[in-house]
Amino acid sequence: MQLFTKPKLPPCSACCVLVKPTSDLAFLRQGFTLLLFLLIISFSLIAKAKGPEAQSPKDTFVLKGTVVDENEETLPGATVRVKGTASGVVTDINGKFLLEIANEQDSIIVSFVGYKSQTLRVGNNRTITVKLEPDESRQKLDEVQVVGYGSQKKVNLVGSISTVSVKDIQKFATPSLTNAIGGKLAGVMTRQSSGQPGYDAASIFIRGQISQSGSNKPLVVIDGIERDLQDYWTTLNVQEIESFSVLKDASATAVYGSRGANGVILINTKKGTVSKPRVNFRSESAIVTPLRVEDNINSFDYATLINENRIRTGQALAYSDVQLQKFKDGSDPYLYPNVDWYDVIFRKHTSQTINNLGVSGGSEAVKYYVNLGYTSQQGSYNEEAGNVYKTNAALNRYSFRSNVDINVAKNVDLSLGLSAIISGTNYPAYDADGVLFYLKLTNPMVMPFKNPDGSNSGATGDLIINPWTRITKSGYTRQSYNTTISNLGLKWDLSSITPGLSVRGLASFDVVDITQNVRTQSPDAFRYEIVNGLEKYTRTSTESALALSNRYETYRTMYGEVSLNYDRTFSKHSISGLLLGNKKDAQNVATSNSIDNLPERRLGLISRVTYNYDTRYLIELNAGYTGSENFKKGKQFGLFPSVGAGWIVSNEKFWNKNVVSSLKIRGSYGKVGNDRIGNPLQRFIFLSTFNKGATGYEFGNGQTYNPGGLSELRIGNEDVTWENAYKTNAGFDLELFNGKFTLTADVFHERREDQLLLRATIPTYTGYPGGTVPYANLGVSTNKGVEGNLQLRNTTKGGFYYSFLANFSFAKSKIIENDQPQQLYPWQELRGHSIGANLGYVALGLFKDAADVANSPSQENLAGGASNYGPGDIKYKDLNNDGIIDIADRTVIGEYSGSFPQIMYGFGSTLGYKGFDISIFFTGAANRDFFYGQGYTTWAFQGAEGLYNVQQNYFDQRWIPGGDNTNATYPGIRANSTNNYIGSTLWKESGNYLRIKNAEIGYTLSSKLTKKISLSNARIFINGTNLATWDNLKVIDPESDFGSGRHPINKTYNFGLEVTF
Secondary structure, three states, X not given: OOXXXXXXXXXXXXXXXXXXXXXXXXXXXXXXXXXXXXHHHHHHHHHXXXXXXXXXXXXXXXXXXXXXXXXXXXXXXXXXXXXXXXXXXXXXXXXXXXXXXXXXOOEEEEEOOOEOOEEEEOOOOOEEXXXXXXXXXXXXXXXXXXXXXXXXXXXXXXXXXXXXXXXXXXXXXXXXXXXXXXXXXXXXXXXXXXXXXXXXXXXEEEOOXXXXXXXXXXXXXXXXXXXXXXXXXXXXXXXXXXXXXXXXXXXXXXXXXHHOOOOEEEEEEOOOOXXXXXXXXXXXXXXXXXXXXXXXXXXXXXXXXXXXXXXXXXXXXXXXXXXXXXXXXXXXXXXXXXXXXXXXXXXXOXXXXXXXXXXXXXXXXXXXXXXXXXXXXXXXXXXXXXXXXXXXXXXXXXXXXXXXXXXXXXXXXXXXXXXEEXXXXXXXXXXXXHHHHHHHHOOOOOOOOEOOOOOEEOOOHHHOOOHHHHXXXXXXXXXXXXXXXXXXXXXXXXXXXXXXXXXXXXXEEEEEEEEEEEEEOOOOEEEXXXXXXXXXXXXXXXXXXOEEEEEEEEEEEEEEEEEEEEEEEEOOEEEEEEEEEEEEEEEEEEOOOOHHHOOEEXXXXXXXXXXXXXXXXXXXXXXXXXXXXXXXXXXXXXXXXXXXXXXXXXXXXXXXXXXXXXXXXXXXXXXXXXXXOOOOOOOOOOOOEEEEEEOOOOEOOOOOEOOOEEEEEEOOOOOOOOEEEEEEEEXXXXXXXXXXXXXXXXXXXXXEEEEEEEOOOOOHHHOOXXXXXXXXXXXXXXXXXXEEEEEEEEEOOOOEEEEEEEEEEEEEEEEEEOOOOOOOOHHHOOOOOOOOOEEEEOEEEEOOOHHHHHOOOEOOOHHHOOOOOOOXXXXXXXXXXXXXXXHHHOEEEEOOOOOOOOEEEEEEEEEEEOOEEXXXXXXXXXXXXXXXXXXXXXXXXXXOOOOOOOEHHXXXXXXXXXXXXXXXXXXXXXXXXXXXXXXXXXXXXXXXXXXXEEEEEEEEOOHHHHHHOOOOEEEEXXXXXXXXXXXXXXXXXXXXXXXXXXXXXXXXXXXXXXXXX
16 A cells, blocks of 8 residues: 655654555455554554654655545545646545645645545645545446346436335334335335244335235345345344345346246345444343233123124123123132233233444455344233243344455455354243234133132133243243354456456355254143132143253355446447356254255356447346256246346436436336245155055055055146246436435336246146045236336535435236136126235124015125024125025225235435434335234124134224114124134225324534544434324234234334444
């Protein structure tokens, strides 16, 4: 590293230290003492700066200076030269320089990539500090976007790519990265269905759902390597991330071949820069509360419902007025209990901690980044005092990441990345689904919290143990995930052969070790009652010793790639090319004997060519030729090409940039594949499977001898292959007022063919017994939509900063072919409807009276069984006008019943002034249907008196025997009929919502103050997540999974501190 022009200087004094090029080689040889060496260099430079100045000839002198950015951070590598001469130097690791000046009338020119150059007259100055301002127009031209297997200048992109600022997602206090990007990216749909520590990651789809049977999950690539083992990427610390991008159209994803049809998430982790060591510490502590816990009725109301059921079914009342009063006033809590089991189980609030310590810096020879992270999240379950083992849900995660880049030779760069995550989770013997099931099952009056003698309470049937005892005294489950990620990269610049040519190699070895320890036991429990005036305890469960079961799994993945790259500009013509070959080997080593343990191998050949004329006309060709061993030989490889084009209209000579500073129109078309089809345990579907232990022919006297035999389990189909997606995309990128306002919009259409379906049109008389029908690539569906992203940002002359951003995504799928037999009635046909659309009955309200029942079509055989019904029950529409309500009257009632809504959006604003900043961000969804009765949102009684909790929402709006039912929404309680407990429009509710996803207030200390306390930067902040929600649902969070019980999603109030020194 040359800090000044050596030949013109006189010999150095004893105190002068020269930094020679050999210093870098010495630094490389002692790379393992990186931080120590950097300190030595820093002290040497300080000593040099404070030592006697070198003596210059009478008419020359040495100018000492420092180059800093707009935040007064030093800029290593800035160029400083004397105007009109060849004399110049480069700033050192501390942004300092020494430059010989011949005359005080000379001027110096200071420049740095991405900043405006400055020209300064030296005059009589001998020490100088130069502050450079960002050159936004230059930065935009030089801004690089990560793409599949490489990077491109953002201005030259023709594909549809969304990015999110790391600063934006840092505002979310969440252990899972997936929850921080919700609503932030156009075309990206997220949904968090659980708040359980360690299992709270959101599901993510790109541009909705289109596959009827295969996976709709996107491919995840981290630091250039596909890494989706055990959802490793969801555990990444936000502090480690440099960039987060999503590839959506065929032009962007075709290079991933048979793995790119569902879109690709690209994550690059941070790397070191040429600078002095920078230490960053960020600590966050949060109070966590369940966002929405189910609101159920109390014992008095529950007993009232039981009496109403008895009236409607012609039985004697179960409870007298005296008994009802005891439920109401709590005067006898053991015989007439009133227990809010949700309140018993869930804490009001718990805690969360996220800490990160990072160090970065380096020289031209070696650059490094290191981060240590710790995350602790305590669950929302209460625990039994003095319990010998922990039953609360909890997460403890330790993480390490190191990225080192080494210039090993003039044209050779080496990169080494290491990451390790040690994660441990704990929860009761029953997971969140089990906890919610028993909470849903147990009504408030069935048993007390504990019996009078302190013993565990119990009842009959599935309620032999109360929910509290099940959760706190039935054992625990502990899981540990130990993940080690490593990658080694080498880049060789071959510009000596021809400019722009380079070779790159990349290899990785990843391991995930999973250990699960499950300890279970049956605790003692007793049913308490009074018999003949005496207390009686009847045992319902007998205590057993703790049983132990263990599970061990290891996932190993090896990956390697070699690529030839070319990038060169000839006058107004710019061309780049990529040719890459890769291979991946993966294996799951588990204690179980499963087909999932067989190794998985992939091969691929990727190519890309881009052409750019005068930064105006763009064209890009991509192709992925990839292979998968899941299919028969001869059908394992496929070609997936794409073409994209763009026109930067604003770079035409006729364009006036005063208002519209940039406008690019782009489009693409291509074919991409999806080989993640069917169940993961159904690999090699082209092969037939057999049951070796099947029952054979019976022989002997009385046919009592059976020697066993073989039976077919599945008939193979040798023609099975991957799904093929044909994607079309058109969009534009618009900037106004020199980038203060930006707008990006896309329209897209996809046709997904060859979807794997279990044949449904083959009758059994053709010789295929039940369960052996083969799979075939028969499914076809389409997906179309529109998405956009806009941003407004500006800083006034007075230093006031304001910004507004918003994004919108709409995606509508349609089933073209599902291999289902032709329906008897057209209204029952699912073809032409959205994926996830469901059938049900059209409700006409409730029967008003007996005359209304008599004059309406018969519902006696509804749902295939005897159905008692009368006034106050649901009245259904007779679609085929045959006078009978039966299965033929079902129709599509839930067009938007899929896992994801058709519309998702987000918008927010940030304001800043003199170190203070405040921001708020909203997310929302529309076009999603919710049906009561799905999963754990059960109907009242659901066919059995006293079974399940009853939601307050139902109780307040039910039909009441003999009451004023003018405004009744829901049917009266009835346990002896299935009439009301089937899917219909009466139980349908909108799943639309608007939520304050995040809000933050922060203060950044001024640079003058931080320098006094030896800090580069310091900031304190308070933020919150999931702060408020507006929706129509009363019994469940609108973002959750309607189909199953889940730990409630959490609301967080978070305080944090971040310092850099």
